[in-house]
Amino acid sequence: xxxxxxxxxxxxxxxxxxxxxxxxxxxxxxxxxxxxxxxxxxxxxxxxxxxxxxxxxxxxxxxxxxxxxxxxxxxxxxxxxxxxxxxxxxxxxxxxxxxxxxxxxxxxxxxxxxxxxxxxxxx
Numbered sequence: 001x002x003x004x005x006x007x008x009x010x011x012x013x014x015x016x017x018x019x020x021x022x023x024x025x026x027x028x029x030x031x032x033x034x035x036x037x038x039x040x041x042x043x044x045x046x047x048x049x050x051x052x053x054x055x056x057x058x059x060x061x062x063x064x065x066x067x068x069x070x071x072x073x074x075x076x077x078x079x080x081x082x083x084x085x086x087x088x089x090x091x092x093x094x095x096x097x098x099x100x101x102x103x104x105x106x107x108x109x110x111x112x113x114x115x116x117x118x119x120x121x122x123x
Contacts, residue, residue: 029074035049098111098113
């Protein structure tokens with residue numbers, strides 16, 4: 001069983017930054033591709049960013065490209081999402097997810113999920 005736990009959400013003003021963390025336990029972390037998704041009220045869960053098992057391959061949604069950066073530390077079983085230049089449209093619950101093999105952009109392909117962390121950006 002894999003446990004996923006996000007942290008680092010909060011309230012920030014537009015233009016500010018936050019760093020989310022996702023700690024994974026239970027299995028060999030380096031075997032998993034990791035991704036961040038987000039879901040705003042009344043909207044579908046959407047892909048934000050993903051990173052392969054080695055950290056050398058990353059992917060971003062167009063809406064966050066150039067503002068967000070994903071990274072991972074396999075020695076700490078943790079993946080990070082650094083979010084810069086935040087705007088109110090980034091307000092959502094952010095979820096961390098894990099799957100074997102490669103990153104995909106569909107939330108349906110991920111096996112393990114955290115409970116989510118709220119990010120609120122005020123204007």
